[in-house]
Amino acid sequence: MMRTDEPSGLSQPLRPQRDRSAYRNFLKMAVLFSINHGTVAAVLNISVQLLGDAGSYQSGALYITYALTALMFSSALNEALGPRWSLVVAAGLYSLYVLSLPLALMLPPEARGARVALALCGGTVGGFAAGFLWAAQGTYFALSARRHALQMDIEPAEANAELASAFASTFLSLELCLKALPIGLLPLSHKMAAFGVSAALLGYEAFAYPKPQPRPQAPIVPHTLTRVRQAFGADAVLAGSLCSALVSAVAALLQPVSRAAAKRVGRPAVLLAALLSFAALAALVLATSDGLAAPAFVTVLPFYLLQGAGRAGYEGVNKALYADTFGPADSPAAFSNIVLANGAASAVAYFTFPSLGRHAMAYAAGTCAAVAIVGYIAAEVAIQRTPGGRVNPRVDPA
DSSP states (O other), X not given: OXXXXXTTOOEEEOOOOOOOHHHHHHHHHHXXXXXXXXXXXXXXXXXXXXXXXXXXXXXXXXXXXXXXXXXXXXHHHHHHHHHHHHHHHHHHHHHHHHHHHHHHHHSOTTOXXXXXXXXXXXXXXXHHHHHHHHHHHHHHHXXXXXXXXXXXXXXXXXXHHHHHHXXXXXXXXXXXXXHHHXXXXXXXXXXXXXXXXXXXXXXXXXXXXXXXXOOXXXXXXXXXXXXXXXXXXXXXXXXXXXXXXXXXXXXXXXXXXXXXXXXXXXXXHHHHHHHHHXXXXXXXXXXXXXXXXXXXXXXXXXXXXXXXXHHHHHHTHHHHHHHHHSOTXXXXXXXXXXXXXXXXXXXXXXXXXGGSOHHHHHHHHXXXXXXXXXXXXXXXXXXXXXXXXXXXXXXXXX
């Protein structure tokens, strides 16, 4: 088609209208998925404090079921339901995990057995949902990026980077807001209020559109709170929640920086920098003396900044690299491996770290970070040496 340039009277070709429907649809998924994740993460941060031993058992059941589902059922469920309905079903099931917490709190203190049983059921159902939710999200991401590349006539790698950056920014920003939500509800003086809002958000998210999320975060245990109390005194729970939110804030703010750096030095270099942040965090723990010097917040701030920098790479460029390497056909298995590793590591850390000293935890984390760095470099070398190792041809995902 042609248009007429009024001043010159010359006919010029019309610019084709770019179809951004895939991008808009993906953003809608990202928002709803992030509401799910942020709500669950916020509740998980305080469940042990409110439920005591029952909360510990619930979190342990969630992590174990999370890893087992990723190992044995995730790919089959995603193949049977498809990524969209996998997200819907998993979101609905994950809502039951949040609802199990206020239900357990309603039971009288003498009904300890019933409280533990209810908490275990909630954790098991939540872990099952989490196990295939993240894999479904990864597949949905890969398909959306393919469609976006076709609609915008750009390279698949560019589409992967654009969608990964958008998802990570949305995901981390909403996680930050929802982690701070229980703090804002404290003046209501009733712990049920936070759970009620969380459950309402999860219910809306589950049925509004196909996307939720689960990556559970290690709950706060008395051993862990010891250091926080040393630093912040009576406001340990409040300060701990704020510092946890700080990790999300740093990771969200670093997303534009990560994307710009990836364009200049490449995504592998950015991911390595994120892995080095985790290694530096372990080294900093080893180098820090047992006594926390004043001002306390300044003392612990570098720990959360490094963790936020590491998460920025994990949530953003890591997803783009996976999508570059594995096409939509292999995405369910590839992202299931991420879920499996994350769930297994979380379960091991959850059950062992409370009984370990600070240095033992730092050595364990540092070793894992070092293995991850070496393993990623080896994988990247193998991919680069393989013909077509990271070629993502433009094939219509439909």
